[in-house]
Amino acid sequence: MSENEKPQPDVTAQFHELGENIKSFFQSAWTSEESQKFRQELQDGLDELGKAVNEAVEDIKTSETGQKIKEEAEDFKARVKRGDVEEKAREELSKVLDFLNIEIGKFNEKMKSTEASNSPDEEVDI
Numbered sequence: 001m002s003e004n005e006k007p008q009p010d011v012t013a014q015f016h017e018l019g020e021n022i023k024s025f026f027q028s029a030w031t032s033e034e035s036q037k038f039r040q041e042l043q044d045g046l047d048e049l050g051k052a053v054n055e056a057v058e059d060i061k062t063s064e065t066g067q068k069i070k071e072e073a074e075d076f077k078a079r080v081k082r083g084d085v086e087e088k089a090r091e092e093l094s095k096v097l098d099f100l101n102i103e104i105g106k107f108n109e110k111m112k113s114t115e116a117s118n119s120p121d122e123e124v125d126i
Contacts, residue, residue, distance in 0.1 A: 029035055060066035079085050 060069065076085070
């Protein structure tokens with residue numbers, strides 16, 4: 001090695017060290033008292049949310065609104081089986097794709113006309 005050449009850093013070793021440091025950080029964070037307290041609070045909150053949702057579902061099942069939702073869901077299920085939903089989705093997707101193709105086509109034409117107006121030595125910034 002000549003005197004002017006600097007040794008190359010060992011990037012692989014640096015990535016390994018970074019991985020070990022990240023691993024250690026997450027292990028410390030996971031086992032900390034604060035983290036454990038937070039996880040318990042989160043679990044308690046989720047338990048309460050689950051209870052509230054279950055109560056709301058039971059209330060909805062017996063209400064007039066709940067019956068209407070159930071009827072609408074059954075109607076939707078029937079439309080899916082008949083293929084109505086797929087047909088509508090296909091139509092809407094086709095409209096979106098047509099729009100995108102038209103707009104991208106316009107963009108391509110604009111880029112081609114910009115390139116044609118520039119001299120061969122000039123670069124086009126995108």
